[in-house]
Amino acid sequence: MSEVKLINLVKKFNEKIVLNNITLNIKEGELISLLGPSGCGKSTTLKLIAGLIKADGGDILFNNESVINLETEKRDAVIVFQDYLLFPHMTVYENIEFGLKMRKYEKKLRKEKVNNLITLVRLKGYENKYPTQLSGGQKQRVAIARALAVDPKILLLDEPFSNLDIMLRDEMREFVLDIQKRLNITTILVTHDKEEALMMSDKVAIMLDGEIKQFDTPKELYKKPYSVEVANFFGERNYINGSIRENIFISDIGKFEVNHPNIDEVSVMISPESIYINNKFQNKELVFNKEYKLGEKYNYNNITGRISKKKYAGDRTYYNINIGSYNFKLTSINEDCNIGDEVSLHIDFRNAVYFKTNQQIKI
């Protein structure tokens, strides 16, 4: 269990800056994600923390002590790689035992630890199987047990679920979360999967082009992105341009009541789930939306749009809607509108985010 601090970490490959001043504070027992597209520097960051490669600048502290000059074995941080890297010629038991043997644990203690881990990762009965005889999920559980065997303070997981099929992925996410919370082990999860990062993490660091753009709780990140860049990383958003005078947002598509100081040339971000269609199932969605209490008064801003695209996705339907010169995206539980329909809409401004030159306006 350890607190981790990355301070202005820099890494270059062939003079090209791959990590540019990475700073992060991770509290003891937290699970945080590094989330970003392929090539943004996530694995490089993990390798630096584990001591597999050397930094070109900055520092790494575990419990406020620098580990930057310590060898891998002395850092108490272990990586589980995407493709598990199990030893093919060793059994499940021997794979898990490996690190303990290297560290010269006595045989009796090794046996006790390995057996406990086998129980923890639910692999009883598989002790004598070889990696080729295991499923993807089982291999991954061996890799996790092998990593945990040496009692690391920090667990580093590099895209651990991306090789698993969807059903198994959900199960393994639950499994890892359960172990992580039970052992209270500080964990850094690398992923390019937004939903995975939001669902699993205490906090998420958005990494783009070797920089951390925002480090926040999942809800803050999704609802209050610092920049349009971060906002768009999470998917489609809508932006309306205009200015604000006395809590009225005067835009190209109408005037709306908002709660914001006066400002010119503002771009207001509305998420696809904050626009509601009002057709023959009038108000159905407002009732279903948990954030509106039943009977709560709302300022229904009733604007008109025409549906230009529709994609049915089971529990929700994606629409594109033309309103004036805008083409808005909206996500709805209402599946009954069709392309070409004229619909009246309500735009909910309570979760709006206000941007100026692509940066969030802080009040």
Ligand code: ADP
């Ligand atoms: P991610 O894990 O986010 O996909 P990486 O950290 O693996 O990204 O890589 C970040 C960048 O550094 C990429 O452009 C990659 O090509 C480059 N890179 C990674 N490792 C090396 C290396 N050993 N030598 C040269 N370039 C590397």
Ligand code: MG
């Ligand atoms: Mg990677």
